Amino acid sequence: MIKKLNPKHLERLLNNKCNIKLYQEGLSEEGEPLTSLNLENQKCRFVEKTKIIITADGKKVELVGKVILLGDIAPNIKKISGGEVSNVTTVIDGKEVINESKYEIYQASRPRNPDGSVHHTTLELM
Numbered sequence: 001m002i003k004k005l006n007p008k009h010l011e012r013l014l015n016n017k018c019n020i021k022l023y024q025e026g027l028s029e030e031g032e033p034l035t036s037l038n039l040e041n042q043k044c045r046f047v048e049k050t051k052i053i054i055t056a057d058g059k060k061v062e063l064v065g066k067v068i069l070l071g072d073i074a075p076n077i078k079k080i081s082g083g084e085v086s087n088v089t090t091v092i093d094g095k096e097v098i099n100e101s102k103y104e105i106y107q108a109s110r111p112r113n114p115d116g117s118v119h120h121t122t123l124e125l126m
Helices: 007-011
Strands: 016-027 033-054 060-070 081-090 095-109 118-124
Touching: 007 060, 007 118, 016 060, 060 095, 081 118
Parallel strands: none
Antiparallel strands: 016 033, 016 081, 033 060, 060 118, 081 095, 095 118
16 A cells, blocks of 8 residues: 655755745736746755756756755646746855855646645756
């Protein structure tokens, strides 16, 4: 029998904070993306890992890392199609260090538990 994954195992790894802005389909009158969700100081795990992939149309994309968040950050959004992650904060030797870079969301995934609930949300960044 498959058991539900325990979120406590992931929770102890969430040692960063970040701001997340998710976009919805379409553009505003000024040509800017429409914001559907704006999360501030969200507990996350930020992993920096460079990876180069080639898309189906032959475009080269460099991924610089990923952000892992506990649970479903956007239960009302069916497909996370874009957005940005900024101000990743890390605590090093008791001091908060803020990475002021803005990362664009390339892809998102939401692995599920056997009962259908979302265990965590992963945002791949470029």
